[in-house]
Amino acid sequence: MKVDTARGGFEVARTGDGGRPLVALHALALSGRVWDPMAAALAGSHQVFAPDARGHGGSDWDGGPFSIADLADDVAAIVETVADEPVDVVGLSMGGSTAILLAQRHPDLVARLVLADTTADYGPDRVAQWTERAEKAVGVPREKQVTFQVDRWFSPSFVETHPDEVRRVSDIFVATNSQAHAAACHAFAGLEAEAGLGDIQAPTLVLVGREDYATPPAMAETLAARIPHAHLEVLDDTRHLSLIERPDIWPVVEKHLS
Template sequence: MRVDTARGTFEVAATGEGGARPLVALHALALSGRVWDPMAAAMAGNRRVLAPDARGHGGSDWDGGPFGIADLADDVAAIIEVVADGPVDVVGLSMGGSTAILLAQRRPDLVARLVLADTTADYGPDRVAQWIDRAEKAVGVPREKQVAFQVDRWFSPSFVEAHPDEVRRVSDIFVATDSRAHAAACHAFAGLDADAGLGDIQAPTLVLVGRDDYATPPAMAQVLASGIPDARLEVLDDTRHLSLIERPDLWPLVEKHLDT
């Protein structure tokens, strides 16, 4: 559905009409809310799942200008204020997790419970050079030729072999993403520095990370779990960066946390 806000118009995939608090699911870099379709379908009997496309991604509008992760968080806040009555639960994966961290810091009134998967509040001292390089590749390399790099980061080799249709589904979303928006999001990561505010997060938080995630490794997840009051960390064996896509067996764990 299209959601008009004071910050622009966003595409939001809406699934389910369950009685629990709505769940807002925030996608990874250069993907879209459709990446959550399988999880949303599995949860549809218990809750409404709202999966917005970040600005410039999927079907959401974007003026072509630069933005930061805080801007993405403020976009989500504007969406929540339009589509939800009261606070929501939030699940964020990778870029979506960084967005969720800023959202929980800036608008604690909108976040009831929080799940942060394979994400970080700060990519470290080399982040500017690292993400400028990623931005240049996002626009300088044809999207189809970027897929192999992405798949290796996203999924374990065993998952790639066993689930080619799901790998293809996620890869197709990536290929369809605007390269300019992908690059702008990379530049946003270069400015991400939210560690100092972790202690301000009030929402009960579950932190998930693949043990083999080399994009946002377990050490980054440990920083989140140590900095957020009463957060709980789960390190997942044989799992890479898109843990909640690779591991449907985690969805009941997520629901248990949200329902506690």
């Protein structure tokens, strides 16, 4: 469904008709549809809203630069439109960074948090690192970026045993606007949200794949140590898209949110 807000129009995949509202925020260069399997599994307890970030999927974008804080304010506008109570928030990778800023900037909108394979700061080399990633996002055909992405997203065993799911996620990636992908990379270059982690009051579950080299376990440990009401789970044999690779963790997420 399209949700019109003062900050623009956002495509939002909605799953479930009852239960507590849950907003699921996707990873870089994907869309809300990446959550379809998990949303279906949680639909019994939650009404799941999975928005496309600006420029991703079917959401509007004016082509200009934006920050992760802008993405968080976008989500706040969506929440204020679709829900009449604080929402649970699950954020994966870019979605997790967005959720961190959402909880810092709009604490009244967030009931509980799940932060998966994410960070509040990519460190001192982030500008050079993400500038290079932005250049590749627009300079390399999307189909030729898939091998690099899949190696980051999923463990080799998952790639071998779940080819249909790997293809589903890859197709979402290939369909993503390359300019929006690059703009999001530049947004990560400016991400500095560690100082506000102590202000997050929402009970928080932090998840990370033990083999995640995009946002390694040390980054998750920082989140769990600095967010007051946080608990860390490190998932063996798992890479960056842990909540896609590990459906056996969905009940853990549901328990935390309940």
